[in-house]
Amino acid sequence: MPLIPQSTRKKTTVVGVGDPLLGDRGVGILIAEALADHNLPPHVQVVDARSAGDSLDSLFANSDKVILIDTADTPGEPGTIYRITPANPHDPAWASRLNYASTTGVFAAWEDALKSGASPSLTIIAIKPEVIRPAAGLSKKAASAVPKVVQAVMAEVASELDSDT
Numbered sequence: 121m122p123l124i125p126q127s128t129r130k131k132t133t134v135v136g137v138g139d140p141l142l143g144d145r146g147v148g149i150l151i152a153e154a155l156a157d158h159n160l161p162p163h164v165q166v167v168d169a170r171s172a173g174d175s176l177d178s179l180f181a182n183s184d185k186v187i188l189i190d191t192a193d194t195p196g197e198p199g200t201i202y203r204i205t206p207a208n209p210h211d212p213a214w215a216s217r218l219n220y221a222s223t224t225g226v227f228a229a230w231e232d233a234l235k236s237g238a239s240p241s242l243t244i245i246a247i248k249p250e251v252i253r254p255a256a257g258l259s260k261k262a263a264s265a266v267p268k269v270v271q272a273v274m275a276e277v278a279s280e281l282d283s284d285t
Contacts, residue, residue: 130163130184134273135176137169137190137226143251144198144262148189151269158270164277169226176225180233183240187276188226189269190218191249191262198250199261201268205243209234218246245272 136152138145148169155166167179180186192202209231218226233240247269250259258266 131182132164132185132187132277133179133183134164134166134187134189135169135179135226136167137188139170141254141256143253143255144247144249144258145191145252147191147247147249147258147262147266147269150258151189151266151273154266154270155273158274161277176229177232180229180240181236181238185241185243186230187273188218188242188244189273190244190246191252192218192244192246194246194248196248197261198248198259199265200248201265201272202246202248203243203272204246205241218244243276245269245276 134152134155136148136150136155138148138150140146140149152166152168160166165179165183169176192204194200194202209227230240230242247262247265250261257263
């Protein structure tokens with residue numbers, strides 16, 4: 121595979137959202153932490169949205185692709201993993217089902233970036249939670265999904281590298 125100059129590679133930001141004090145709803149944060157231990161390409165940034173605050177706007181404005189890790193209230197078994205590519209920030213099929221994306225301003229930041237002329241894409245990788253109450257740690261089903269989601273994010277990043285060649 122030929123090397124792509126860093127300046128021409130698309131910037132990807134992985135954003136983990138959630139609250140680790142609410143059981144499975146903290147899975148996005150825990151996956152962001154797990155990804156930080158992997159050898160990711162230099163054009164990939166991993167962000168814990170607990171500390172992102174107002175910088176979500178700049179993350180979207182300065183990224184070509186955002187990969188959001190969250191939980192989703194969906195039909196199906198707890199621990200099920202979904203890959204979602206919403207059409208726009210108001211996509212009714214998913215905007216109301218994601219647990220933390222709406223409350224952390226993710227969709228508003230995406231919309232602001234689009235309005236400013238940036239064109240980041242958004243891919244969401246979400247897990248159906250089992251435990252959604254104050255609890256330390258993840259349920260067994262959510263915990264078993266963590267390595268699979270890490271691999272899914274790594275595959276997303278690898279597919280970008282393949283499409284750059």
